[in-house]
Amino acid sequence: MRKIEDFNRQEAAIAQQAKRLVAEAERITKDAAALRTATTAYNSKSTSVDQKAGSYNSRTVSLNARISAHNSKPHTFQMPAQAAAANAYAAEASSLRAEQARLRTTKSSLQNEQNQLRKQGARLRSKKSLLATASSAHDAKVRTFRGKEKQLQSLGRQLLQQMAQTIQSLNDSPPDPAAMMNQGGDAAGPPQYLDQSQTEEAGLADSVSRQPQVSALNAYAKQTGATVDMRPGTAYLSPSAVSALPAAQAARLGSPVSTYDGLARKPNGHYRALRVQRSGASGSPQRAAFDQAIARGGQAQANISGTRIIIDEVTSVPAVRTPSGPAGRTPAPAAPPRPGPDADSDNKRRCDSEPKSSRFRYQPLDGEGRAQGASALLCPRDLKPPLAGRDTGSVDVYGYPDAARNTPRSGMSNIFDRTHIVGDKVSGDWINENLFTGFKRMNRSGMRRCEIKMERQLAAGKWVQYTGKVNYSHATGYADGVTMSAYTKDGVLFDSVVVQNITDWQTTC
Incomplete structure (x- = not known):
């Protein structure tokens, strides 16, 4: 302490x-x-x-x-x-x-x-x-x-x-509760640890407070065909998962403990932790760091009725609307989140009539000259042809190293990219407000997977509403990552996906 x-x-x-x-x-x-x-x-x-x-x-x-x-x-x-x-x-x-x-x-x-x-x-x-x-x-x-x-x-x-x-x-060797009581103390348990079996009655019987989570988990089970354990619980990272984190990411973690809303068993015998998205809430940096530790190959543990389980994946489950119905009747799960009823016609009109300059919005640079974020209504005409050249120029992006410090020992390629918030392939501008220094692997794996999803929608003639926010944990220095969200007329394409600014290849979206 x-x-x-x-x-x-x-x-x-x-x-x-x-x-x-x-x-x-x-x-x-x-x-x-x-x-x-x-x-x-x-x-x-x-x-x-x-x-x-x-x-x-x-x-x-x-x-x-x-x-x-x-x-x-x-x-x-x-x-x-x-x-x-x-x-x-x-x-x-x-x-x-x-x-x-x-x-x-x-x-x-x-x-x-x-x-x-x-x-x-x-x-x-x-x-x-x-x-x-x-x-x-x-x-x-x-x-x-x-x-x-x-x-x-x-x-x-x-x-x-x-x-x-x-x-x-x-958890491996819990102290004898009776012995602890004989010494005048409280029985010890893992810090912030919660046995899922202890929450079964409180979690499931309280149908009013947990109805949004239960509805979302039911919708997820129906969509994926998975068997979902609806009981909430607490998971804690293994020591090896914590040690594998970069120091900067571990600093954002704060605690090796995190909660979940439900579980889905995987074919390998491990579990996927399910978290229901809260309306109007954005993921905390601590939770994002916990999830990234799992995404990097780490594992977390939890208890179900006294049995230890392994969690090796975390999935965000979209919340659903639960309109009120007759008393005693469980409302049917609502459809996945979609834009408002007028968004499709309004965005089609904007795509037909407005230039890119009025549809792309870049936040001003911070006091250090770092890009903060951007939003854009992407239209099919913004998608560049397959063989179109990439924009280049002498933009002095914050923190971007010179050639000597940007070359790996192998002498091949580069370590960092001038990374677009709104992608180059969808006509994102080559300006400071749209560029930050990102590891090449982050730019070309985690972010690229999300960008490909948007490009496919544009290629199919659909508009995409996109936002990207660059995350900084400190007042100076490189970005920690970027949070990306996008939807089309059909609903959410991806929501609050956090791509970490790290040297590893990442799987997102």
Whole structure:
């Protein structure tokens, strides 16, 4: 317990440090923008002064030439016979002296402007130096922060492994309850552990509160032909499943324990845990991390009436509407979720009349310059032809490494992709708001499977309403993954599918 409390304190402290780093980064970004604006104004003024100096120099050269020409003219006159010539010579001299005086005034003004520019340039160089120092110091803080973050994630995974091992040990060799009572204590059991048999009466007899789950599980059983155990319960990850998680993902897990709404037995003798989607609720990062641990090949355990079972798969079951019926009669399961009655005609009209720019929406970048998410009404015409080229460009995507750091030891292909939220093949734009740094395997397995589903709908002439949200667990750094949802006029295509940003191939959708 002391270790967990210490870990929680460290986690709270590093969260506060992350907020301070974000605020500092925002200040640096603001100062850099102000410096760029001031530098642009300085450069514009400098150009203007240079043009004035050029004009002054040209006028000076011209005046000097005319003064030389004037001085070379005969300037001894016989009076009064040459009075007119003498007057003309004197008038020209007066005009040249007047122009010479104006040039001296111009020179003085020009020198003042040049002095001001030198002072302004010195101030800008000083600000630039201070900003570079602050930016370098901030980068050093971020590197230190990320080091602490990794250490904390590693410590968190160790604690999770210890928790999972403790639960495993208690389940393998439970203490004698009588002996514990004789010592004045409570009988021990796995932390947060719930024997499914203990919930049978509470779970099934309470038909009012569990009716949505039971209806959804019945619909699932009818659709798949599986025999479903309707009793809810609690599962806990094995120590090996926890140890196989990357440190960052283990940090999101929080606890090796999770709940389920029902079970379906698989041919291999293991079980598939079923979770009913709650209306209006999105999956928590902790639950997503638990599910990903199972998807990576890990296992969880649970008890059914004192018998231990193995869970090696987790499936999300769509909720169904249960309209009220006559008393004593169980309402029939509703159809799978579908868009509203007008969505099909409205979206067909939009596909016929609206350009892509009004149907694709990208969320603004966060303070670190990272993509946040996007939504799009995809129409059949958005699907690119099979041999169409992929958009490319010099988009500076947050965190995308240079070629040297993006090449695996084998020297083949690349480690990271500039990953589209709205896919390239469905005309997603090549802009920062639609791109994040994702592992190649994540982009081309987990996300690609979902994208193929949408592309097949478009190829069949159907519209697809799609949303993608990039998930970040910390204020700086790479994305943890992306949550994808899509539906067509026929209903949900996939809902809140979480694709983890990891180096493993993934099976989704």
